Amino acid sequence: MRPHENANHHAPSCFSYDLAAGRRGLPVVSQHESAHTWVMERSPSPAIPIAVQPRSSGRAAVTAGVKQLAATHGLTVSAVTTADAFPDLADHLEHHISAGWMAGLDWFTSERARFSADPRNLQPSAVSILSVGVAYWSVDPGKPDDGQPRGRISRYAWGVDYHDLLKQRMRSLHRAVQELVGRPVEARHLVDTARIVDRAVAARAGLGWYGKHSCVIVPGHGSWVLLGELLLDLELEPDPPLDKNCGRCRICLDRCPTGAIVAPYTIDTPRCLSFQTIEQRGAIPREIRPLLGDWVYGCDVCQEVCPYTKAARPDPDPAFRPRSMANAYPSLRWLLSMTEEEFRATYRGTPVPRTKRRGLARNAAVALGNTGNDDDIPFLVRALTDHDEPLVRSHAAWALGRLGGPHARRALDRVRIRDLEPAVREEAEAALAVLD
Numbered sequence: 513m514r515p516h517e518n519a520n521h522h523a524p525s526c527f528s529y530d531l532a533a534g535r536r537g538l539p540v541v542s543q544h545e546s547a548h549t550w551v552m553e554r555s556p557s558p559a560i561p562i563a564v565q566p567r568s569s570g571r572a573a574v575t576a577g578v579k580q581l582a583a584t585h586g587l588t589v590s591a592v593t594t595a596d597a598f599p600d601l602a603d604h605l606e607h608h609i610s611a612g613w614m615a616g617l618d619w620f621t622s623e624r625a626r627f628s629a630d631p632r633n634l635q636p637s638a639v640s641i642l643s644v645g646v647a648y649w650s651v652d653p654g655k656p657d658d659g660q661p662r663g664r665i666s667r668y669a670w671g672v673d674y675h676d677l678l679k680q681r682m683r684s685l686h687r688a689v690q691e692l693v694g695r696p697v698e699a700r701h702l703v704d705t706a707r708i709v710d711r712a713v714a715a716r717a718g719l720g721w722y723g724k725h726s727c728v729i730v731p732g733h734g735s736w737v738l739l740g741e742l743l744l745d746l747e748l749e750p751d752p753p754l755d756k757n758c759g760r761c762r763i764c765l766d767r768c769p770t771g772a773i774v775a776p777y778t779i780d781t782p783r784c785l786s787f788q789t790i791e792q793r794g795a796i797p798r799e800i801r802p803l804l805g806d807w808v809y810g811c812d813v814c815q816e817v818c819p820y821t822k823a824a825r826p827d828p829d830p831a832f833r834p835r836s837m838a839n840a841y842p843s844l845r846w847l848l849s850m851t852e853e854e855f856r857a858t859y860r861g862t863p864v865p866r867t868k869r870r871g872l873a874r875n876a877a878v879a880l881g882n883t884g885n886d887d888d889i890p891f892l893v894r895a896l897t898d899h900d901e902p903l904v905r906s907h908a909a910w911a912l913g914r915l916g917g918p919h920a921r922r923a924l925d926r927v928r929i930r931d932l933e934p935a936v937r938e939e940a941e942a943a944l945a946v947l948d
Contacts, residue, residue, distance in 0.1 A: 666810025
């Protein structure tokens with residue numbers, strides 16, 4: 513996937529990265545002096561243009577039937593909007609591109625932004641859009657107290673890859689809708705990577721509203737919802753947008769580990785841990801590494817601290833349960849030494865392969881540098897000297913500089929002379945300078 517152009521998490525993000533929030537039409541919010549106080553503040557309903565057709569009891573009945581079928585086919589929530597273009601969305605996206613908020617997502621161009629603002633670019637016959645979501649909040653098993661230093665994987669990636677799951681369920685729903693209306697229905701099944709902005713669709717359909725962390729907050733589920741759409745050549749009854757907002761609450765801005773939420777509804781992608789641990793193909797910037805904590809794939813902090821998301825009701829879809837502890841809280845030592853075969857066997861069918869084996873091992877080295885102790889130094893030394901990926905060796909050097917000690921110093925001193933990769937030697941030199 514391309515986290516997270518559209519996905520309702522931080523990712524491509526939510527990964528998630530702000531692509532549609534903060535544009536004209538969002539509720540007005542005021543700041544508050546306390547990061548931990550949240551007060552709902554109502555504002556006039558935003559004027560979002562929707563081409564609402566005259567009401568029809570037949571159309572309403574079909575719409576209700578489609579929504580019931582969506583629930584039957586494993587889609588937790590659904591709502592309807594028209595297939596009309598999204599005014600101002602392209603300008604908003606281009607502003608974010610030019611401001612540098614989306615740096616690193618080189619595939620998201622101005623051309624893509626303009627294409628994404630009109631659903632009929634994807635399906636000219638589309639009349640309605642069914643915005644759907646699958647809730648993935650379930651009880652957190654927590655890290656086991658087994659003496660193993662462990663990392664954390666973002667909750668959406670614990671189980672199966674939601675791209676495949678949502679498309680499978682939407683295809684099944686599509687067949688059921690055709691049976692309901694008694695005719696072929698032209699449709700497109702869209703999830704995350706398609707050239708449409710999931711969150712803009714969900715907000716206009718009234719599925720949820722924009723949180724200041726740029727995710728869509730769905731009543732009863734918070735932002736623990738993965739989004740998709742069915743474009744249909746079927747006239748359904750549009751739902752109105754929700755007249756809700758985050759009020760004065762700004763806890764997600766204040767608690768973001770890297771300060772990546774630079775303003776309400778605005779994410780600085782290069783600073784987001786989801787981008788750095790998933791999309792970043794090279795070295796994680798040194799100034800961000802200490803802020804990574806123990807995250808090895810994604811980050812859920814802005815969702816975890818949100819009052820609406822904390823109040824979400826568990827919806828334990830078995831598809832999103834981790835197959836093993838390694839799918840939720842993997843051993844950092846094991847991640848450093850895992851083979852390509854072990855990586856594939858453990859994470860095949862989940863979103864995690866997006867970051868590749870070297871990316872996950874790189875993240876594990878940083879996490880050990882942040883959370884490890886003297887017992888972890890031999891594992892980092894082995895990664896520094898023996899790992900086949902220079903990217904992992906260089907980050908192991910940084911971690912050893914954080915932990916220190918004579919064993920770490922000797923290993924770094926050898927590597928700064930002997931390693932064939934300039935980036936590894938440079939990191940070893942930098943780590944030794946810290947120890948000095």
